[in-house]
Amino acid sequence: MVKRKTTKYAVIAFLAITYTACKTPVITGRTEDKATPLAYNDSTSPDTANTASTSWKQFFSDTYLVALIDTALKNNQELNITLQEIEISRNEIRARKGEYLPFVGVKGGVGVDKVARYTNIGAMEANTEIKPGKEMPEPLGDFGVAAYATWEADIWHKLRNATKAAALRYLATAEGKNFMVTNIISEIAASYFELLALDNQLAILQQNISLQENALKVVRLQKEATRVTELAVRRFEAQLLSTQSMQYTIQQQIVETENKINFLCGRFPGRVNRSTIGFDNLVPATVYAGLPAQLLSNRPDIRKAEQELEAAKLDVKVARAQFYPSLGISAAVGYRAFNPAYLVKTPESLLYSLAGDLVAPLVNRNAIKAAYYSSNAKQVQAAFGYEQTILNAYTEVYNQLSKISNLEKTYALRSKQVEALAQSVDISNNLFTSARADYMEVLLTQRDALEAKFELVETRMQQLNAVVSVYRSLGGGWK
Incomplete structure (x- = not known):
């Protein structure tokens, strides 16, 4: 009888201790907000067509650019380093799986x-x-x-949840690789278009040098005929020297841009093969933005943040299971x-x-509580990070779409400006030849025409880069 009572009290005491040990502190997590606006502008009927679904080999029509991107995706060192990080994450899953399986050995x-x-x-x-x-x-x-x-x-799925968290982090690493791929593609494309723009600016500069050399000859002849003074000759010489010095600055920029592309391709400095088609003939591709909600599945950085958030949620469950027997x-x-x-x-x-x-833990559970609170804080942090990534992606697309629209209007106006200044150069030269215009008017008109041509090329380059940027921002390139 006494033995039965002792056993009964022992069982009650054990259950009381277990209940006390299993009590977990109360925490407040955070549920992520995935809501996005219905469209990128005030349009009432947004289109679902999305350029992000287009392969980069189809999106870029320049064969030289396609070859450069293909080389970079094979040889880029940073990308290859990331691939090894993916392999490390895959091995982490293997290690986690082994923790909840029986371990059998012979000794x-x-x-x-x-x-x-x-x-x-x-x-x-x-x-x-x-x-x-x-x-x-x-x-x-x-x-x-x-x-x-x-x-x-694994009564409380502590080990299985840890394995799932490792698997999600592996997927997040893979998405990080995809995001790097989109960035490498866009960076090479932007550098390539910058290289073509520099080639065009150098060609414009050499044309202007030829025109200024002819103008200098005319001024010297006019000085001999006492129609102008030595001051006019010196001013024309100074402008010619200034223009000639600019070509070396552009040549250095060409070398640095070529080497930037070579570095991304994982190779040593050298000449980069590129198209010789006139830069003015390049027309920016048409971009279809689709719906903002499509960013959640198209953007690798959003997908990465989502996987990390899900892993953080599982970490909370793993930390909670530490309180249980x-x-x-x-x-x-x-x-x-x-x-x-x-x-x-x-x-x-x-x-x-x-x-x-x-x-089961009973006394001094501070370390377990600290790990539990920390995992909850990291989950909240991951939720905010996920929302921030969505907001950043939407803002990037919105800005680039606006930039494309404004640059198109800017290019149209600057084209008219270049045309007007080209006519002004001819008119000023004719007036100067007939002594009806001052030589300063000729110099200023030539300088303004050169600057306008440079600005027009710069605007076209910005247009092309804006299209590349919106393609990246929409999540294109990695599929």
């Missing part, structure tokens, strides 16, 4: 032991006979071989004897064991 051992005779163990062994007339050997050998297994029963099971079976001759003798040398442990 064997050989040893020898000499116990002092005047001890309790030594005295017992001295009086022990293996069989009548045969005492225990001294020193005593120890030979054994056994198979053993250990396993933590854990069940560990261990077993072993094998043979053990003091003499190899008796090692496989059954049942005398046979050994086996089976044990189970139920462990």
Whole structure:
């Protein structure tokens, strides 16, 4: 009767302790907000067509540019480093999977032991006979071989959730690689168009040098005819020298841009093969932005943030499971004897064991609480990061679409400006030749015409780069 009461109280005490141990602190997580505007502008009927679904080999029609991008995606060192990070994440999943599966091993051992005779163990062994007339050997050998297994029963899915979190982080790393691919593609395309623009500016500059050299000859002839002074000659010479010096600045910019492309392609400096088609003939591709909600599936950085958020949620569950009891099971079976001759003798040398442990934290759970609070804070942090990534993606697309529209209007006006200044140059030269205009008017008109041509080329380059940027911002290039 007393024994039954003792057992009853022991069970009640154990359940009370387990209940106390399983109590978890109250935390407040955060549910992410995935809402996006219906469209990128005030249009009431947004189109679902999305340029992000177009392959980069189809989006870029220039064969030289396609070849450069293809080389970069194979040889870029930073991209290859990221691929190894993906492999590291994949191995982390393998390691996590092994934690919730039983661990089975085999062990064997050989040893020898000499116990002092005047001890309790030594005295017992001295009086022990293996069989009548045969005492225990001294020193005593120890030979054994056994198979053993250990396993933590994943009652609360702590280990499985940790494995799922590792898998999600692996997927996030893969999405990070995809985001890097889109950035490399856009960076090479932007640098390539910058290179074509610099080539065009250099050609414009060389044309102007030729025109200014002819103008200088005319001014010198007019000086000989006493129609102008030496001041006019010197001013024309100064302008020619200034224009000639500009070509070396552009040539240096060409070298640096070529080497930037070469670096992205993972190769040493050298000339970059490129199109010789007139830069003025390049027309920016038409971009279809689609719906803002499509960014959630198209943008690799948003997909990466989403995977990291889901992993953070699982981390909270793993941290919560630390408050609950854990069940560990261990077993072993094998043979053990003091003499190899008796090692496989059954049942005398046979050994086996089976044990189970139920462990729950009770006192001083500060470390577990701290890990639990930290995992919750990281989950909230990941939710804010996810929302920020969506907001940033939407803003990028909105800005680039606006930029494309404004640059188109700017290019149209600057084209008219260049045309008007080109006519002004001809008019000023004719007036100067007939002594009806001052030489300063010729110089200023030539300078303004050169600047306008440069600005027109710069605007066209910005147009092309804006299209590349919106393609990247929409999530194109990595598929």
